[in-house]
Amino acid sequence: MKHLILKNISKEYGGTTVVRDFNLEIEQGEFVSFLGPSGCGKTTTLRMVAGFEMPTTGTITMNGAEITNNPPNQRNVGMIFQAYALFPNMTVAQNIGFGLKIRKETESAIKERVDEMLALISLQKHANKYPYQLSGGQQQRVALARALANRPQVLLLDEPLSALDAKIRVSLRSEIRAIQKKMGITAIFVTHDQEEALSISDRIVVMYEGRIEQVGTPFQVYNFPETNFVANFVGTLNSAEAEVVDSAQGLLNMDGIQFKTSQEEMKGRSTGDKIRMSIRPERLSFAAELKKDNVLDCVIENITFLGSVVRIQVKIGNARFNMDTFNNPFLELPKIGDKSQVTCSQEAVLVYSGEATA
């Protein structure tokens, strides 16, 4: 039996549908991210699981029991908010012990659990401080401990890292993941940051305009985006309009330049179709050493140093493509204006119908 089942969920506010036909089953102990731009319905869906919103249609089942219309204080799910939402009038220890106090557990049981939680987030020294005396990262860890102290069935995280500095964001997200694994708790993590979702999740649910676009592991979502939206939203992407010139051979024509794609991408396409063709920057490389299915003449337009990666903008025909190459101290970079050749395999050329979205 699945741990958490969302079935045919939809949500309307005064005639506007913000979530539609949402179906998802989550395993015990699984870490699932809802990923999408703001307004895609991810937070609303999370809030329906928490009980702060009631679905217009559909059911939510947890551990085999339907909880669709249970009030939030009778669900036993733990919620982490973007803005921490610690109670400012309580110390760290009192915040963590709040849920247990509400359940009328004994003083000693509360103290024991609070100490255990403090150890988990390594903030033992700060037990008697007030939230305003802590940094943002520390506050969010306290919020995590407070949610977990109640031994919730599911942990819900609503953009918990968005308010933090870049460095803390990265370290806290691994900490959250480590704690979640250690406790074996089911978690739903809402984010608009694709890198965050890719790095932390067992599975990602990509959402757009209230609908699920794709559900899959980070590997699947990144490498095999099912829709144009997913391809554009997850990772960076080169995208250009092209036409299918030979669907059997997988040949595409972009402004007179020929690209070859895989048979897989040509399913359901026929010769003459106007399509969008997409290539991830890291799939392109200079053709000097190893030539692959596509070899393309280009002019170097711009070079951006991004640290571990160097992004080189090249012009192929009239279209601009980004190409990512790993940095190393011995890298010989071309000069701007140089003529060169880039290459990629046929599997790297993804084909979608319609207009670009993201």
Next chain:
Amino acid sequence: MKRGGVIWSWFWMILGILYFFLPLLATFIFSLKAVKDVYSFKAYVNVFNDPAFQLRFPASILWSVLTIIAAILIFVPTAYWVRLKVPKARPVVELITLLPFVVPAIVYVFGLVRTYSQPPLLIVNSPALLVAGYTILSMPYMYRAIDTGLRAIDVQTLTEAAQSLGAGWGTILFRVIFPNVRVSILSGAFLSFAIVMGEYTLAQYLAKPAFAPYIALLIQNKAYEPAAATIISFTLIWACMGIIQVIGGQEQSGQIAGGH
């Protein structure tokens, strides 16, 4: 919010609305009853034709305007200068601007009268003392409004920009700073206007003609005319608050009340 909560919200709001409007309604209806058995504006006509009103109402307007001018001339340069050059003076200046809250109007006028009614400081009969007193009473509102306005603009950069274009201090103050804090000055000015127009204590004890003491006199001697005067006074306050809302475009921050 649960349904029961909304019902309670309406309950308190309706109670508040009744509290607010019933006295005004009673006054208004009463003000229309000057002629027996019909509603009329006779009481208002009587008030407007009363020579005492014709003296005291414009007098109050004059006090208000003089107060506002004095307040602007003293507080704007001070607030500007404190922000720009002497931030060390800031705590002292702020403390002084809040002092009028600590000294109730009646205590304040007591101090004024006792201080300035004996030689060599015999200025208790000068209208200037009343205006100075009102300027002090308006200080917490005016100074705070101006200082908030100055905080919103970057005084330092504006001044430097003006200096680099060759402006002198007079030009900077009147052509650069004043126009940029105009909204705050106006809000403070209308609030001061409302307060001075309704002020009773200072005018009464410094024995100067003013609107509020006039209404007090009416209450003792007439029946319907004070109702008309009360409605006039209320309309003035309402107009001032309305203007503040319109020019400010947002809610007034907490005002600590005036001369009750």
Next chain:
Amino acid sequence: MSQSQKRDAPKARPVSQMSWAWLGVMPFFIFAFMFLLYPSSTIVVRTFQDAETGSFTLKNIINLMRDPYVLGAYSLSIKISIVTALGGAIFGFLLAYAAIRGGLPRFMRSSLMTFSGVASNFAGVPLAFAFIALLSPTGMLTNWLKAVGFNIYDYGFTLFKFWGLSLVYMYFQFPLMVLIITPAIDGLRREWVEASENLGATTFQYWRYVAFPILLPSLLGCTILLFGNAFGAFATAQALTGGSAMNLATIVIGAQLRGDVLGDLGLGYAVAFGMVIVMTVVMIGYSVLQRRAERWLK
């Protein structure tokens, strides 16, 4: 002198700049000294001065402590201030909360703020008359109630005594509460309700453990300020009662100003001095509590 100060005065030497800069605020200090500090300090100085000899004395303070008339006035002022501060604070808070978080249409909030701005400034003589028109023995509401067989004056109500005056004071007390408590209510974050519900708390438990403790410093601070607001009020009581029926501390000072009713000039100063002390305590209490509240509500 800090970096930034040097930067904005490139043409002048820093040291002389400093002293000249202070000259710029002198008009303000001279004005404040002449018309605020000096007159106020007169009260303090003369409280501790013998009216005849001018030498230092505690006689006036001692006389104040012994004078049943003055003590009665203080006690009445304090009573009416406590009653109207509590009443105004409770009613004002409920109104503000209802308008801001009570699920009412949005325009109710801005209307309430406008009304409160008007009502908190509609005080003194006109206010007194508005209540005379409403609740005097021939007032509108009195007559309405009489018409349904309920004469409030038969039940001991008088507009011109303690409870009547309290009711009138409430007219400027609760709007002031609305204006000053609004930032605190706005500071109550919605996530706190959700977080507490999420942790299993009921609405009552949320109020008991979270919202009320968070609001408490603000509520106390505002109540204290309302106390001071009523304590210093003079014109309303003077106009309503003609200065006879209710001997408030402010009324005593007013009477002393018109003619030495206390028969002791020094005692008059002491009464005024006492009021300043009370108001100072009020303002200090308010600012301390306000600072505490801000720490949480940031």
